[in-house]
Amino acid sequence: MTKPYRILIIEDDPDDVELVLLGFSKHEEFFVDIATTGEEGLEKIPKTRYDLVSVDFALPGISGLDVLEEIRKADQDVPVVMVTGRGTEELQVVAFEKFATSYVIKSVDSLRSLPTIFEALINEARFRFEERRMKKDVERSETVSRYILENSPMGIYVLQNGCFKMVNSKFGEIFGCEKVDLIGEHFWSLADPESFECVESTGKDASSKRSIVKELRIVRKDGSKRWVEARIAPLDYQDERWVLGSLVDITERKEGEKDLLMGNIKLTILYSLALNAIDFRGREEDLMKEALSELMAGLKGFDVGGVFLLEEGRLVLQALEGPLEVLMGFVDQVDPQGLLERGETKMLDDVDRPLFWVSTPFCNGEERRGLLVLGREKEIGPDFLEFMDDIAWHLGKMMEIFLLRRSHSEKV
CATH class of the missing domain: 3.30.450.20 (PAS domain)
Known part of the structure; x- marks a missing residue:
């Protein structure tokens, strides 16, 4: 049975507190205390043995960094996570200089994912504590050390x-x-x-x-x-x-880190698509090129990408990133029309190497409008296909808004 986790959240924003508590609501192994100021948090800490303390950077009164510094004066081992809505490299460096255990940038997804991250950090701290205890026992006697090693x-x-x-x-x-x-x-x-x-x-x-x-x-x-x-x-x-x-x-921790990273990437891409939908002033094909360029820059690791639009029953390439011949090699080995039915992943042979592909259709309203295709050397899992389905849906919405806005402008 999992040992209960006692954590303290120091956060003054009631909306953020509500999101955090919502994330922990399905995790009965966590017991969560809330403090709305740094002073209140520092009063609670000596009275309870917390497994982890989460500190908001911007607090009324004493700042989050000052709270971190006071905690470290009394306890060097308890995990302390700095949470901020203003994620800059400078703030991150200062937090780690003051011996923060981890650093989280506020978003809806990151706040809801805190149970996974906190559990990994707590288990890691417990492991290190256990490791030190084991080394002391080893020094006592060989018999005790063998017992500890096996248990x-x-x-x-x-x-x-x-x-x-x-x-x-x-x-x-x-x-x-x-x-x-x-x-x-x-x-x-x-x-x-x-x-x-x-x-x-x-x-x-x-x-x-x-x-x-x-x-x-x-x-x-x-x-x-x-x-x-x-x-x-x-x-x-x-x-x-x-x-x-x-x-x-540390598999669960790494998966949690991956989820947070993909969540941040998705937010960045969706923000860019939303801006393009309401503010882009060029042609439709230029919009596709801009969206694909920003998508490839955000994801990284992909060798080639393309956006195809359905015109008179045929898929026509509108945007390209990477070598054209590589993308055409993919098109020659698949049924493009079949790919319009649902998102798929495939492994296909290139000239001198296998490439892994993900393709997802997108719509304009209820109408199939086109196909988004990306390729790379690294294998693509089902979780990434789900991610790309979501991106393609928003890509279709971007086009829908863009075309409606252009139609309205022409009428005016």
């Missing part, structure tokens, strides 16, 4: 020459196998090669004696993939180099 909620391992010499039961559970099956395996043979470019490190290289933290995806024995945080601490023993490490499953 640890985190995966623990020992490496020599890059291969596993010891792992605990939790480590085997993370990989979906018995721990004995991992002995002798090389550490990096169990990692997903695609995640190497996503690895994040802190500390120095392995030649130093400081710990290293890496986030990467691992491949379980059943072929499924999970995100983990690996902590690596080099140890010298009897002229040999060993590595003591721990592993924690």
Whole structure:
């Protein structure tokens, strides 16, 4: 059973408080206290052992940064999340300089997603607390250390020459196998090669004696993939180099971060489409080019994109980003008319590589109006297809508003 989470939200805006409470309403494991000023929050903190404190940047009276500073004077470990409606790089730097755990920019989606993010941060803080406690127990006796290792909620391992010499039961559970099956395996043979470019490190290289933290995806024995945080601490023993490490499953946290990122990207794109709908002064094809350009810039990672409009029963290319021959290679291998029925993802061979494609139709009112197509080398999942269906719907609405506005202007 999940251990309850006690959190404190310091927020003066009643609308934001309502959104936050709405997000937590379906999470019975959270017990939420509210403070509307920094002073009230600082009075509550010594009376309750909170698992996490969320602080609004702009508060009446004492500021959010001052509240953060006062909390850190008394407690260096409790996760403190700074929440602001004015997300700038400078504010983020200052918040982390004052030892904020995380930083969230206010939006409807981000406030509703707080339970997922907060749970991951709390579990991470509990893990680090547990890790310190375990190290002290190891120093007491070898018997106690073995007991703790086998009952640890985190995966623990020992490496020599890059291969596993010891792992605990939790480590085997993370990989979906018995721990004995991992002995002798090389550490990096169990990692997903695609995640190497996503690895994040802190500390120095392995030649130093400081710990290293890496986030990467691992491949379980059943072929499924999970995100983990690996902590690596080099140890010298009897002229040999060993590595003591721990592993924690952070898949839910990474998915929460991805959801927040995609939510922010969607808001940016929809804002741009809305502005174009009410303020664009060019031709229809120029509007399509502008919308596609901003969409590709917001998503990133896509090699090619195109917008087709349905004219006299045929799809005609109106906007292009990337090589024309690559997009035409996609068109030659599919039935464009069939793609107008529903959104789809496909993997098709290009000249020297496979490309993954997503196509979504869009409408003008009830009428099918065109097709939005994007392609890249990285695989496209069903969650992204749902994202693109939403974008295509708004693209159709942008065109509908644009054409209505142009028609009205011509009549005037």
